[in-house]
Structure formats: C-alpha cells, structure tokens
Amino acid sequence: MPYEPLNISTPVPVLSWANHELGYEELKMAKNVAALPFVFKHVALMPDVHLGKGALVGSVIATKDTIIPAAVGVDIGCGMAAVKTPYSADQLEGKLKKIRSDLEAMIPVGFNENKDVDKTAGNWQGWSSFKDLHKGVQDLKSKAMKQMGSLGGGNHFIEVCVDTENQVWLMLHSGSRNIGNVLAQCHINSAKELAKMTNTYLPDPDLAYFVAQSPAFAAYWHDLQWAQNYARYNRDVMMARFKKIVEKHLAGGKPMKPLLEVNCHHNYAEKEVHFGEEVYVTRKGAVRAQSEDYGIIPGSMGAKSYIVKGKGNAHSYCSCSHGAGRLMSRNKAKNQFSLDDLLAQTQGVECRKDRGILDEIPGAYKPIEQVMENQADLVEIVATLKQVVCVKG
Template identity: 80%
Template sequence: MPQGGAIAMPYETLNLTTTAPVLSWANHELGSQEIKMAKNVASLPFVFKHVALMPDVHLGKGALVGSVIATQDAIIPAAVGVDIGCGMCAIKTPFTATQLEGKLKKIRQDIEAVIPVGFNENKTVEKTVSNWQRWADFKQLHPGIQDLQVKAMRQMGSLGGGNHFIEICLDTEDQVWVMLHSGSRNIGNKLAQCHISTGKELAKLANNKLPDPDLAYFVAGTPEFDAYWHDLQWAQNYARVNREVMMARVQRIVEQYLAGGKLTKPLLSVNCHHNYAEKETHYGEAVYVTRKGAVRARAGDYGIIPGSMGAKSYIVQGKGNAESYCSCSHGAGRLMSRTKAKGVYSLDDLIQQTEGVECRKDAGVLDEIPGAYKPIEQVMANQADLVEVVATLKQVVCIKG
C-alpha cells in the first residue's frame, strides 16, 4: 500500500500473470483490450518493478494512455508516443473575474487571430523563436526530418488539433488563470515515426517476438537508443518552448484588455509534460520512466489535470507517491472514441454542456464534448494519495485546436 496517512482511493494490483505486476488507480474494471495492452507491457523482460496505471487510463497505441512504465536499459518509442513532450502550461494572473465582464468574445477572437490551430502555422517566425538555442542542434537530428526546419520554426507557437486547447479560467476565488495544452507539433510527430519505424525494423531483423509490434524497443548503449534519446530530449524541449511562446502571446492579449497593456507578472506558473520519458531514480535504481498520459508528481511538484471543455480543471502538487513512480493522471481521460461521440451526441448537447463558456459550438468540435470524457471529479478522487489540489478552475473561454 502507498506510504503515508489514510488515503481515499488506494491502488489495486490487477490479477494478471505477468513478469511485472500492474498497479491501477482507475478504480474500475478494465476492458479486455485494455487488459491485453497492460499485460503486453508488463510482460516485457526489461520492465522495472511494476507498471502503474493512472485513474484516467484508456486505450492507446502499444501502451495504455495513462500508464507509467519504468524500464531498465531499454526504451519503447511508441510508448512515449508521437506527440513527444505534449503537456500543459498555466499561469495565475493578478486579475479577477469582474475585469473580464463584456470582454470574453473579443479576447477569444484576438487569441484565435494570433495563435494558429489545427495544421496551420505562423506566417512569420518571431525573434523569440528564431533565437531558440536548440536550433543549432537541428542538423544532429534524424536524417528523415532534415527538410522540416522551416516548418518546425513556423509551427513553434501554434496549438495543433485534437484535444489541444487554450482557456481563460476562473478559480474558486474568482482569480483569472490562463491554461493551454499542446506539444511538439509536426516535428515531434515525424521524429517519433522515424524512430518507431527503426525499432520495428530492428525487431524484425532480430526475429524478436513481441506481444505487439508497437512495443519495439531500443537497448541502452546502442546507436539506435542514443539517437532516439537525443531526439526525444530535443523534441521535449521544443514542446515546452512551444507552450511558453503561446502563453506569452495570450498573456499579452489578456494584459491589453485587463491592464491597458501594462506588463504583469504571473502569481504562479506551471509547465509540465505528460507524454515523455526521463531518466530518474526509483527504489534506489536509475531507470528510464515513460509517462504516457501522466504527469510527474514528486513531493511539491506542480502539475495540471484538465477536465473537458465544459468541466473543471485542477492545479495540483505532487505527494511523491513511490508506487506511482511519483506520477498522477494527465486529465479526465476519454470515455468514448471521437467517432462514437459524434454518433451519440448532437449539437444541442454540445451547446447545453458548454453553457457559460465562450467557445466554438459547431460540428467541428463535437468529438470534444464534455460527455465524451470521464467525470473529472471521480478521476481526482481516485488519486487523492498522489496529489493535493492547489486550485480548482472553470473555463470561461475555450479555444480548441
């Protein structure tokens, strides 16, 4: 059991015959496909100690979204995923709710005008982006992406699509927050695909019988491992800076409307990945920790756990729970696929479920309807031993990718 005092919802050890146990904070029965995916990962010989499943766990590619996988001397590119470094950024501003009155639509329109969404990119490259020191390393990245530097530069400071978003929120004290969700854009996707392909080719050549081809891995000390690890760190840095560039733009817009353009300092800033891998020490051993849809939650670490475009979100601090590899969930987690959501819900449902939020209310975002996600309150209750809530937020403006 997790260390510390009394807990609301401890994990359970799944009844599986695997090399490593699987600990789940989901507090619900996993489906047959989810069980199979968990077994596949936990059966790999290099998995360390156990696999941890977060409360928002659901199907992914190769590994479950919402899983934390510690490995010794190996890394699985598809477990990290194709949106390397995807994560969240939030700032607590010095402004209050009354200052927003009558300005929400204009703020939303101005944000949409300066931050490209979907597949779009910036028309010009701003100085903050062109001055990023890590562009000097671009030529050392995988040969398969060498013609993408200009695109990567133009996409830095862009949101992307799917469940990526920018929100203006209020906390329970009516303080204004800005929050956004994005990752490493096309360049991270392409880098991931290149290395995933290499991993699968190596597995075939070695006649390595994997439970799932998407669990192809690299062994530490090999050129392939070193190349992937180098590119992974670069893409994770890109993702973090991408969020910083967008946040600076949104902050300036908010300042224009709420402070007459006067520069302000955030009262709190958080920027955290939830699709990434790092080398960490757990149980006294140096291991590679892959968080696929999970946030690092060491004691005192700030994290962000968003709901959906009509639900609450949470700023949290980690409790350093060892069994979770000091991790927590990255959101509510999908309850149904995008296709199913479009079949189940109507535009009227979307309008009803996003009442009071200044946002798009059209067929293009129907798959992001709040009803397609798990109830965020339950997800939070299931990880009371992993994090404590610092602030509870509710959006008043939402821009979807």
Template identity: 80%
Template sequence: MAYETLPLSTAAPVLSWAGHDLSSEETRMAKNVASLPFVFKHVALMPDVHLGKGALVGSVIATQDAIIPAAVGVDIGCGMAAIQTPFRGEQLEGKLKRIRQEIEAAIPVGFEANKEGDRTVTNWQGWQGFKDLHPGVKRLETKAVQQMGSLGGGNHFIELCLDTEGQVWLMLHSGSRHIGNQLAQCHISTAKELQKLAAQKLPDPDLAYFVTGTPEFAAYWHDLQWAQQYARYNREVMMARFKRIVEQHLAGGKPTKPLLTVNCHHNYAEKEVHFGESVYVTRKGAVRAQESDYGIIPGSMGAKSYIVKGKGNAHSFCSCSHGAGRLMSRSKAKREFTLEDLIAQTEGIECRKDAQVIDEIPAAYKPIETVMANQGDLVEIVATLKQVLCVKG
C-alpha cells in the same frame, strides 16, 4: 483511493488507480507491457487510463536498459502550461468574445502555422541542434520554425479560467507539433525494423524497443530530449502571446507578474531514480508528481480543471493522471451526440460551438471529479478552475 494490484500473471505486477475494472482490450494491453523483460518493478496505471497504441494512455512504465518509442507516443512532450494572474473575474465582463478573437488571430490552431517570423522563436537555442536530428526530418526545419507558437488540433486547447476565489488563470495544452510527430514516426519505424531483423516475438509490434548502448537508442534519446524541449518552449511562446492579449484588455497593456507558473509534460520519458535505482520512466498520459512538483490536470471543455501538487508516491513512480481521460472514441462521440448537445454542455463558455468539435464534447470524457477522487494519495489540489473561454485546436 490507494492502488489495487491487478490479478494478471505477468513478470511485472500492474498497479491500478483506475477505481474500475479494465475492459478486456485494456487488460490485454496492460499485460503486454508488464510481460516485457526489462520493465522495472511494476507498471502503474493512472485513474484516467484508456486505450492507446501499444501501451495504455495513462500508464507509467519504468524500464532498465531499454525504451519503447511507441509508448512515449508521437506527440512527444505534449503537456500543459498555466499561470495564475493578478486579475479578477469581474474584470472580464463583456470582453470574452473580443479576447477569443484576438487569441485565434495571434495563435494558429489545427494545421495552421505562423506566417511571420517571431524573434522569440528564431532566438530559441534549440535550433542549433536541428542538424543533429534524424535525417528523416531534415527538410522540416522551416516548418518546425513556423509551427513554434502554434496549438495544433485534437484535444489541444487554450482556456481562460476562474478559480474558486474568482482569480483569473491562463491555461493551454499542446506539444511538439509536426516535428515531434515525424521524429517519433522515424524512430518507431527503426525499432520495428530492428525487431524484425532480430526475429524477436513481441506481444504487440508497437512495443518494439531500443536497448541502451546501441546507436539507435542514443539517436532516439537525443531526438526525444530535443522534441521535449521544443514542446515546452512552444507552450511558453503561446503563453506569452496569450498573456499579452489578456493584459491588453485588463491592464491597459502593462506587463504583470504571474502569481504561479506551471509547465509540465504528460507524454514523455526521462531518466530518474526510483527505489534506489536509475531507470528510464515513460509517462504516456501521466504527469510527474514528486513532492516539489506542481501539475495541471484538465477536465473536458465543459468541466473543472485542477492545479495540483505532487505527494511523491513511490508506487506511482511519483506520477498522477494527465486529465479526465476519454470515455469514448472520437468517432463514437460524433455518432452519439448532436450539435445541440454540444451547445447545451458548453453553456456559459465562450467557445466554438460547431459540428467540427463534437468529438471534444464534455460527455466524451470521464467525470474529472471521479478521476481526482481516485488519486488522493498521489496529489493534493492547489486550485480548482472552471473555464469561461475556450479555444480548441
């Protein structure tokens, strides 16, 4: 599907790959962002677009001379990592439960953190710059070290998957943990205070922004880059532990070389060149999809996931969706579905099946096949995966 231009009377057009009409609330959110004077060219909405805070999740916002901290969000650098292994699906027979138990023992989930120091973590070069972060997070260095290599909660997950050829893939979804959240909160608060002082009228207080050339912009951009690096490395640490566990069961502990490695953010901002101009690109629930980029688009924990290669579509600012996108809120999912529904919808998958994860039930998400059909001009599918094991945050 190609995009459609939404009929909105805004300074910047809104191009949508959603393939359906937005709700009135989603439309209002899109209009709010597109009415900001520093938005460059247009706002691009991905096929999995849904309500967020300030800006829609699944939106790509290119800006000149300004950035909106709440549009990047509080899970700075959240994203996906995947590796294609040389293993075959039949090698997993009878081993899934034990593998899941070992993953849960090696990688803390939810609010948990690592109890022992890991040299891979303590040797990360990013710690040298911790002293230069926002004063509001200075007390959190020990916690940030302990949480490096931990999954977090919500929709974060670790999955063992098979592709259509029966090849084994390792995949996980996580971000910058508590430290990224706190950095975001500090800077969002500063942006809102500045907006109040300037007595500027905004369509939504969550669209408070920083202007280039100011100390506040420089401080936020510095901390944003640090948190994005933390998030990427966090995924690398977890993936290395995950890989070692699988190798222990399938290769007698012998290290193996991945056939393909992908690690991509989907909540972040970078400076990029589009339409011949250098701009700040905020991808709030979107993956970069330049021609040379590999990306990961997961479904829910009972659906397919996709490894993709970007087509470099200029109108999407070289972006694609970051997943299936929620169809209903967590609270609504808990009201609508039962534990029996969860068990039925995750049949054949080695995973938790308890009331605490009902909000992650597959039916709470949009059908991933529809999402993929709506972005044929953004990405090509490299591999189609189906999970056989899932560890939820």
C-alpha cells in the same frame, strides 16, 4: 483511493488507480507491457487510463536499459502550461468574445502555422542542433520554426479560467507539433525494423524497443530530448502571446506579474531514480508528481480543471493523471452526441459551438471529479478552475 493490483498473471504486477474494471483490449495492452522482460518493478495505471497505441494512455512504465518509442507516443513532450494572474473574474465582464477573437487571430490552431518565424521562437537555442536530428526530418526545419508558437488540433486547447477565489488563470495544452510527430514515427519504424532483423519476439509490434548503449538508442534519446524541449518552449511562446492579449484587455497593456507559473509534460520519458535504482520512466499520458512538483490536470471543455502539487507516491513512480481521460472514441462521440448536447454541455463557455468539435464534448470524457478522488494519494489540489473561454483547433 489507493492502488489496486490488476487480477492478471504477468511477470511484474500492474497497479491501477482507476476505480473501474478495464475492458478486454485494455487488459490485453496492460498484459503486453507487463510481459516485457526489461520492465522494472511494476506498471502503474493512472485514474484516467484508456486505450492507446502499444501502451495504455495513462500508464507509467519504468524500464531498465531500454526505451519503447511508441510508449512515449507521437506527440513527444505534449503537456500543459498555466499562469495564475493578478486579475479578478469581474475584470473579464464583457471582454470574453474579444479575448477569444484575439487568441484565434494571434495563435494558429489546427494544421495552421505562423506566416513568419516568431522572433522569440527563432532565438530558441535548440535550432543549433537541428542538423543532428534524424535524417527523416532534415527538410522540416522551416516548417518547425513556423509552427513554434502554434496550438495544433484534437484535444489541444487555450483557455481563460477562473478559480474558486475568482482569480483569473491562463491555461493551454499543446506539444511538439509536426516535427515531434515525424521524429517519433521515424524512430518507431526503426525500432520495428530492428525487431524484425533480430527476430525479437514482441507481444505487440508497437512495443519495439531500443537497448541502452546502442547507436539507435542514443539517436532516439537525443531526438526525444530535443522534441521535449521544443514542446515546452512552444508552450512558452504561446503563453507569452496569451499574456499580452489578456494584459491588453484587463490592464491596458501594462505587463502583469504572474502569481504562479507551471509548465509540465505528460507524454515523455526521463531517466530517474526509483526504489534505489536508475531507470527510464515513460509517462504516456501522466504528469510527474514528485513531492512539491506542481502539475496541471485539465477536465474537458465545460468541466473543471485542477492545479495540483505532487505527494511523491513511490508506487506511482511519483506520477498522477494528465486529465479526465476519454470515456469513448472520437467516432463514437460524434455518433452519440448532437449539436444540442454540445451547446448544453458548454453553456457559459465562450468557445466554438459547431460539429467540428463534437468529438471533444465533455460527455466523451470521464467525470474529472471521480478521477481526482481516485488519486488523492498522489496529489493535493492547489486550485480548482472553471474555463470561461476555450479555443480549439
């Protein structure tokens, strides 16, 4: 489905790839962003768009000489990693419980961290510049080092998947953990304080921003890039452990040669050129989909996921959705669905089956097939996956 301009009066248009009308609060959030004087050209909303903080999750915002910390969000660099293995689905028979057990033993989830700093994590070159980060995180280095190689909670997950050709894939979703969250909060608060000091009018306090060339902008941009790199490397560390576990069970420990590897952010900002101008592009719950870019669009646990290749659609700022997108809040999902619903909707998946993850039930998310149909002009599907093991925090 091609985009449709929202029927709202704003200084720049809002183009939507969602096939549904936005609710009052969602429209208000879209209007607030599109009303900012530095927003470039238009705002793009992906098919999985839903309420966020300050800006909609599933929005792509290009800005001239400014950056909005809350639009990037608190899980800086959150994203996906996937590996296509040389193994076939029949090799998994009888081994799913053991693989899940090893994953839960080897990769900390939720608020947990590694007991010791992983050797690979300790060698990350980003530690050398930790002292240059915001003063609000200077006592968190030890925690950040131990959390490198950990999953987190919420909608973060580790999955063994099988594609339509019975090939086994490894997939995981995680971000910059506590260190990214604290860095983001420090800079969001600084932006809000700056707006108050300068009497800057904002339609929403969460849209407080920094102006390029200012010390505050430079500090945030430095920390943002650091956290994005931390998040990417965090996924690399976990994926290395994931590979070893699967190699142990499917190949007697013999190292495998991946057939395809993808690692992409979906909560981040970068400087890019669009419509002939250099702008700062914030993807809040969106994946870069330049021509030939590989991306990952997961469904909910129990639903399909997709490996895609970008088509470089200029109107979306070369972007696509980052998942199915929530249909309802976590509290509403817990109130509306039962444990029996969870069991039915995750049938055939080796995963937790308890009330602790009821808010992640597939029914709480939009149908991924419809989301994919709505962005046929943004990406082409390379592989369609279905999970057989899912680990959550």
